[in-house]
Amino acid sequence: MNKTKLAKCDVAVSEIVLGTWVMGDDEYWGHSDELESIKAIQTAYEGGVTTFDTAFAYGNGKSEKLLGKAIKKMPREQITVFSKLWRKDMTRDRVIPACEKSLRFLGLDYMDTYFIHYPSDSGVPIGETMEELMRLKEEKKIRSIGVSNFNFVQFKEAQKYGDIDVIQPCYSLVWRFIDGPEFKYYKRNNIAIVPYSPLAQGILTGKYNDKTKFSKEDGRSVAPLFQHPYFDGALKVVDILKQLAEKYKKTPAQVAIRWLIQTTGITAPIVGGRGSKQVAENLKAVGWVLSEKDYDRLDKASREFTETLPNFRNFFDATILPVQK
Numbered sequence: 551m552n553k554t555k556l557a558k559c560d561v562a563v564s565e566i567v568l569g570t571w572v573m574g575d576d577e578y579w580g581h582s583d584e585l586e587s588i589k590a591i592q593t594a595y596e597g598g599v600t601t602f603d604t605a606f607a608y609g610n611g612k613s614e615k616l617l618g619k620a621i622k623k624m625p626r627e628q629i630t631v632f633s634k635l636w637r638k639d640m641t642r643d644r645v646i647p648a649c650e651k652s653l654r655f656l657g658l659d660y661m662d663t664y665f666i667h668y669p670s671d672s673g674v675p676i677g678e679t680m681e682e683l684m685r686l687k688e689e690k691k692i693r694s695i696g697v698s699n700f701n702f703v704q705f706k707e708a709q710k711y712g713d714i715d716v717i718q719p720c721y722s723l724v725w726r727f728i729d730g731p732e733f734k735y736y737k738r739n740n741i742a743i744v745p746y747s748p749l750a751q752g753i754l755t756g757k758y759n760d761k762t763k764f765s766k767e768d769g770r771s772v773a774p775l776f777q778h779p780y781f782d783g784a785l786k787v788v789d790i791l792k793q794l795a796e797k798y799k800k801t802p803a804q805v806a807i808r809w810l811i812q813t814t815g816i817t818a819p820i821v822g823g824r825g826s827k828q829v830a831e832n833l834k835a836v837g838w839v840l841s842e843k844d845y846d847r848l849d850k851a852s853r854e855f856t857e858t859l860p861n862f863r864n865f866f867d868a869t870i871l872p873v874q875k
C-alpha cells in the first residue's frame with residue numbers, strides 16, 4: 551500500500567483510509583460487533599492501511615473509543631488518525647474541550663487531522679470555530695485542520711480564519727457535486743481531498759438490485775441515492791462496474807475504489823466496511839491499474855448519471871434545494 555502526504559502538511563496518508571462509522575454502533579447503521587470491528591481495523595493495518603477516520607458523532611464517541619482500543623498497540627508515529635468536531639461543539643467555549651474529549655476516547659495525545667464535521671446549523675460564526683482550531687494546532691493537540699460537507703462558499707469563508715489542509719466531501723462514481731471549478735481550485739491550491747462513502751454505502755459493491763429494500767431503522771431507507779429513479783440510474787453505473795470487474799478479475803467494489811485512487815486530485819478514499827471480510831476485500835483495490843480507456847469509460851457513465859441528479863441537501867437527506875448561483 552502506497553503512502554502520500556496530506557497536500558501542504560506533513561501528515562502521511564495511506565492509499566486507502568479506513569472509515570469506522572459503521573463500527574460505532576450508530577443508529578444510522580444499526581448494531582455492530584465490537585470484536586469483529588477491532589478485527590477489521592487490525593486486518594486493515596496488516597494490509598498496509600495506516601490512516602483511520604472516525605468522529606465523535608459516530609455513536610457519540612463509541613467509534614472513537616473502539617478505534618482507540620484497536621490502535622493501542624500500533625506505533626503512534628506510523629499511524630494517522632482523523633476525527634471530527636460535531637456541530638453542537640462549534641462555539642468558542644466548546645471546541646477545545648470537545649477535541650480533548652475525543653483525544654481521551656482515542657487514547658492519544660494529538661490527532662493528525664481534526665475536521666469540522668458540518669457547517670454550523672445554529673449560526674455559529676465560522677471564524678470563532680476556526681480560531682479555536684488554530685489554537686489547538688499551536689498547542690500541538692492537532693497537526694492539521696480539515697472541513698467536511700462544506701460547500702465552496704463555506705470553504706472560502708472558513709479559509710479566511712486559518713489554514714485548511716484537507717476537505718472531506720462525499721465523492722464517488724455516483725455522487726460528484728464538487729466537480730467543476732471547485733474541484734479545480736482544490737487541485738490548484740494543493741488542498742487534499744479525502745472523499746467519504748466511495749462505495750455509495752454499498753451500492754457500488756453490486757450487491758443490490760432494483761428490488762432491494764432497507765428497514766426503516768437503516769439510514770439508507772431515506773438516503774437520496776436509494777430512492778427511485780436515482781437508484782435505478784446508479785445501478786446502470788454498477789452494470790459497467792460489473793463488466794470491468796469481470797475483465798480485471800476484481801470485484802465491483804475494488805474497481806469503484808480503484809477509480810477514485812486513479813482520479814487526479816483525490817488524495818485517498820475513506821472506505822467503510824462492516825467487518826474484516828469486507829475490509830480485506832476492499833484492500834485489493836491497490837496494486838493494479840485500470841487502463842486509461844476503462845477509466846474513461848467508467849468516468850463517462852458516472853458523469854452521465856451524476857449530471858441528472860438534483861441538488862440534494864446532502865448524501866443522507868433527499869430534500870432538493872434550490873441551486874445557488
Ligand SMILES: NC(=O)c1ccc[n+]([C@@H]2O[C@H](COP(=O)([O-])OP(=O)(O)OC[C@H]3O[C@@H](n4cnc5c(N)ncnc54)[C@H](OP(=O)(O)O)[C@@H]3O)[C@@H](O)[C@H]2O)c1
Binds near residue numbers: 570747832
Ligand atoms: N464526513 C462525513 O460527513 C462522513 C459521512 C459518511 C462517511 N464518512 C466516513 O467515510 C467512511 C466510509 O463511508 P461509508 O461507510 O458511509 O460508506 P462506503 O464506504 O461507501 O460503504 C460502506 C458500506 O458498504 C458496505 N460494504 C463495504 N464494503 C463491502 C464489500 N466489500 N462487500 C459488500 N458490502 C460492502 C457495508 O455496508 P453493509 O454491509 O451494511 O451493506 C459498509 O458499511 C465512514 O466509515 C466514515 O469514516 C464521513
